[in-house]
Amino acid sequence: MKKITLHIFLIIAGLLTLAPFIWMVSASLMNDGHASVYPPRFFPDEVTFIQFERLFSRLSVSRNLLNSLIVSFLVTFISLIFNSMAGYAFAKYRFAGRDKLFSLLLSSMIIPAQVTMLPLFLMLKSFGFINTYLAIIIPGMANIFGIFLIKQYAMSIPDSIIESARMDGASDFQIYWKIILPLCTPILVTLAIFTFMGTWNDFLWPLIALTDSSMYTLPVALANLMGEHTKDPELMMAGSVITIIPIIIVFLALQKYYIKGIMMGSVKE
């Protein structure tokens, strides 16, 4: 009896959580004005893709989608490389000032991102990078959270494996590329998801750093849309769907690594 109650409760909670998303997708498939009808309709009377057509043809959302994709992939890829190199170095190499440097980096995480945005903006402006992809990529090339995650994970790799590779004749880079990276796959995937999602959903920084609407990433473009088309909820819902769907796909595809990465922590072998 208890089990059935629990299941019913969970199903209801699940439906309540999903409801806004279902409504969002529904509304995006409705014709103009059908979303604000009274009594409210949960599912469209007739499915139409006209909202999406409008977004892509008239409002060049395709350009914004491309911006988001390029920037998110590049930042994820570049930051994975730099973070993993730094994390491995902090975990397995001994050098003067290592621990102090790491503590310093960790303590800088206290500083809120908003505080750094003005100096960062001025610096990038002096380089001429404002309103280019570089404005998003450069600040994202490495981050302390990523270095920390990888360092903690890499510490659990037994030293003897690295020594064995050294004796086998591997150079430092070869050890990094052929041994460390493959062994860090779970945490790298976890970090990739974090970074991709973070970059994709980032709103404030792209809003500041990008000035042309053609350079906007999707979150900024969506906000713009909302400002101009408050009377078109179906259009805005379509914009939201485009913004969210890629992230959901990435997450669902990689979630088994994500869970494993969180759980594995520093327990290995």
Added chain:
Amino acid sequence: MATVELKNVSKIYSENVKAVDSISLKIEDKEFLVLVGPSGCGKSTTLRMIAGLESISTGEMFIDEKLVNDIQPKDRDIALVFQNYALYPHMTVFDNIAFGLKLRKIDKNEIQKRVKNVSDILELSDLLNRKPKALSGGQRQRVALGRAIVRNPKVFLFDEPLSNLDAKLRVQMRTEISKLHQRLGVTMIYVTHDQTEAMTMGDRIVVMKDGTIQQVDTPLNLYRKPVNTFVAGFIGTPSMNFIEGKILKNNGLEFNSLDESFIFMLPEKYIEKLENWSNRNIKLGIRPESFSYESKNDNSVKIKIKISVFEPMGNESFLYFNLGGKEIVSRVPGIIEQKVGNEIDLFINSDNLYYFDELTGNTIYVK
């Protein structure tokens, strides 16, 4: 030729911690040399310095008569088998063995040939496609061996490779490694804390303590002629019994235990050597094997003892009792069944006794 020579090699960590204190050692070509000693004696550090994984603080290291202090591990032409195997978890057995060869850009067909050859020797042919996590401990150790063999190194180094295996497997692998040594005819340096492994496998054994070499010799010489109480107590199992006492002049030489409960006359042939030690504190060493139920010769000393612990091993038994104020262990034939509390006569073969200087621990006289 693959000799290894250490000249006054030390490993000093900060704050004057000397893990290895100025050791000098020459390992001959094709020799199987064992470094043995308790935890923390410096044997692993020494091995790692030979491998190049630890830098040498002072002294010189020669491999094949070439100075190698500053040469990278990969250029020293040596291979190391680790205690925890150190296999690459994300690679198959084949890739694990082939890793070093691939790095050296050896031809693919040549790699195939060499890996197949090694896996035949070690009976790994059926396991080549498995990953380490699907292997048993013994199989993993063989893969680690294979990885070392396939590189055709001048010197093999082993860092307690059998410590993680269960007792039976350890005995099996011991003979396999010995056979491998005979087959390959390569210099091997082997580190262990287990004196049984050392005795059964080594051509020569280096007994280490606190970063220094206590004695280097063949197994039997170490057993028969230890230079101090440490070596005497380390080699041989169960270990040698020590009783503190004095040698007194009393119509010849007489040993008195400190508590004077154990007294016997030394055989005449010892008088010349031990005369000068009379009235000084000495330690008497009696191996468990020197006790017996019957008198072996005229020099046998008869003692009356009360058994405190009885351990039957089948073909032999260990009897524990008090003698001269110390708990003594003896090894006797297993045919007689004893009980705790039994009071019996035992004989000590005084031809087989050891005498040590109490102050320095050095051996005064041994047969």
